[in-house]
Amino acid sequence: MNPAVILTWAAALYWLAAMALLVISVVGTILQPRIAARRAARRDQPPVSIVLPVKLLEDGFERTQESAFAQLYPAFDVTVSSTEGESPAVRKMREIFARHPERPARVLLSTARFAASPKVDNLYAPFMQAAHDVILMKDANVMLEPEALAEHIRQLTAEVGLVCAIPYCAKLDNFPAHVEAAIINGPHARMLFLASCLGQGHGVGKIMLFRRSDFLRAGGFDAISHTVGEDNALAKAIRRIGKRPVFSHWPVRQELGARAFADVYHRQVRWSVIRRNDELLSFLLEPICQAFPAVMAGGLAAPLIGAPPAAGVVATFLAWFALETLLSMAKGWQLSLAAPAVFIVREAMMLAVWVNAWMTDRVVWARDKVHARVAAPPAPPAQEEG
Known part of the structure; x- marks a missing residue:
């Protein structure tokens, strides 16, 4: 022929x-909220430790971080983790603490240095020292509606080990931000929403809700320290102990503000390299x-x-x-x-x-060059102080 x-x-x-x-x-994408909501069978509301890793003080930081304190949920505390004892981001978090004296909150200095991802290093102290077994980790640029924690917890049933939310981009202040939103709200979101409709879950680290007991049984930090794709590595580890990662019926709002083309490009390359590796x-x-x-x-x-x-x-x-x-x-x-x-x-x-x-x-x-995958040494002992 x-x-x-x-x-x-x-x-x-x-x-x-x-x-x-x-x-x-x-x-x-249109049907996913209704389909996923049918799987949200949990009705109790256990106490939750909210973990907020911080590094840079970017546009919208105060608004998105303060949203964690506005949850319509009966019992939760907030832990901020930073690799610096004092920084603009930490000082801003202390100002937020002062506006919410009713909510237990603290800053932990993260001194761990063992993982491929600086974010994983930053999460070591708060994950190991969290007051409650159920942990919600939130990135600094995502906004939680007041009902978000209560809605996400409905997905954390006995057979589920990890709940992630599919992000959508908002507050787009310039052309590069619109380009990044077109990527995230476009092919990325569509594939994640479709996977959720088909009963599949994956690790997406904008928010992650899980039990520390499951995390430790799945290998803890040794299971996620080898890659900058710690969210995907956690989802795989959770599957290995017979539990499922799922996407919540409640999406998460990621505020972009003004972006630079170089930052958008480097972020997309990082995620693409993670997918190539994992x-x-x-x-x-x-x-x-x-x-x-x-x-x-x-x-x-x-x-x-x-x-x-x-x-x-x-x-x-x-x-x-x-x-x-x-x-x-x-x-x-x-x-x-x-x-x-x-x-x-x-x-x-x-x-x-x-x-x-x-x-x-x-x-x-976060403006530093790192290797996407390394042979990481074992995580520090669980009792390290932050």
């Missing part, structure tokens, strides 16, 4: 698979979730229906863009008049990130 004909039919099959996945994932099949299949390869396939396959290649390119571009835009409108996610330009830049960046992720193991974390 003529190689050109084979290429045309291969492009057509790829186009059909990519467009079908797009449609199915859009539907899954979830190779998922990494290999990533291009099918992106519009650019489907647009090219649409142009190659168009002659099969008697259309010029340009028509296939334009039709695929418009269909993909329209479906994602309608999904954002249905979910109430922030959009911009520059959305077509955002879409094009996003696709170019995602392709560049995917190619770059094949060629490096050094990634940027």
Whole structure:
């Protein structure tokens, strides 16, 4: 058979698979809150230790961190962990403490230095010294609605060992922030929402809710210290003890503010390298979730229906863009008049990130370069003081 004909039919099959996945994932994103809510069977509300690792004082820090203190939940305390005894972020947290004297709160100095990820080092002291068995870890740039803790805890049933929330981006103050939101609210979110609809859970570290007893039984810090993808490593460790990671029916709002293109790119490379190291099949299949390869396939396959290649390119571009835009409108996610330009830049960046992720193991974390995976030494003894 003529190689050109084979290429045309291969492009057509790829186009059909990519467009079908797009449609199915859009539907899954809309249905996931209702489907996941049916699995939220827990009714008691055990005491919870909320852990807030801090490093940089970024835009919106005070608002997002104070949201942890506003939970409509009967019993919880707050522990802030920092690698610095005094910093702008720690001082701001002490100001927040003073506004909430009714809530038990403290700052722990994290002195551990054993993990590939500085974040894991920062989590050692608060995880080991938490007052309660149930721990909720929250990143500094995510906002918790007052009902969030109560809703997430409903997912932590006897057979569940880890609850994560799917992030969506908000407060987009410049063009790079819109590009990052288009990545996170677009292919990333769609695949996570679809996985949740199918009963699958994965580690997404914007928030993580778990029992310390399960964490320790799954290997504790020795199970997550080898990688900067500690969230995914924790999900795998939880599976090994016969419990499931799940996505909550309650998403989490990630506030971006103003971003720099370089920061967006480095963050996406870090996550992509983590997926290459820890979830190779998922990494290999990533291009099918992106519009650019489907647009090219649409142009190659168009002659099969008697259309010029340009028509296939334009039709695929418009269909993909329209479906994602309608999904954002249905979910109430922030959009911009520059959305077509955002879409094009996003696709170019995602392709560049995917190619770059094949060629490096050094990634940027909080402005520091680290290796994505190392042979980490054993974690310190459990009684280390923070």
